[in-house]
Amino acid sequence: MTAGDGDGREDTVAAFRKAVNLTAAELERWLETDESRSVGQKQDGGSESVGHASGRRIVALLRTKKADLTDDDVAHMRKVVGYVERHTAQRPGGDVTRTPWRYSLMNWGHDPEKG
Numbered sequence: 001m002t003a004g005d006g007d008g009r010e011d012t013v014a015a016f017r018k019a020v021n022l023t024a025a026e027l028e029r030w031l032e033t034d035e036s037r038s039v040g041q042k043q044d045g046g047s048e049s050v051g052h053a054s055g056r057r058i059v060a061l062l063r064t065k066k067a068d069l070t071d072d073d074v075a076h077m078r079k080v081v082g083y084v085e086r087h088t089a090q091r092p093g094g095d096v097t098r099t100p101w102r103y104s105l106m107n108w109g110h111d112p113e114k115g
Contacts, residue, residue: 012074012081013066015077016077016078016080016081019080019084019085019109019110020058020062020080020084020108020109020110021109021110021111021114022110022111023062024062024063026111027058027059027109028059030055030107031052031055031056031059031107035098035103036052036103036106036107037049038100038103039100039104039107040052040104040107049107051104054079054080054083054107054108055106055108057076058109061073061076061077080109083108084109084110087101087105088105088110088112096113097113
């Protein structure tokens, strides 16, 4: 935690920027693909998965100045960091290029194949 950062906001923003390795434009393009729409849990019978909806929010967050982030934005950033950390730890064996595991992570702004 940094001085004057009692809620861990700075740490969260830094962790989010590290976890999300796609640019807003890359993520936006990805979210338009059939692969992106094919994965994830749909909430309450909706047509969009939780991860896909999160991806749209991440695009907006990436385009928001740090000074303009709300507490709700920072809370979503924490959720993204947690998701990316949990799911990268569950990496399956073999080539993951065309797997639901990778596609799901990409919906959350993280491409495990990106160097």
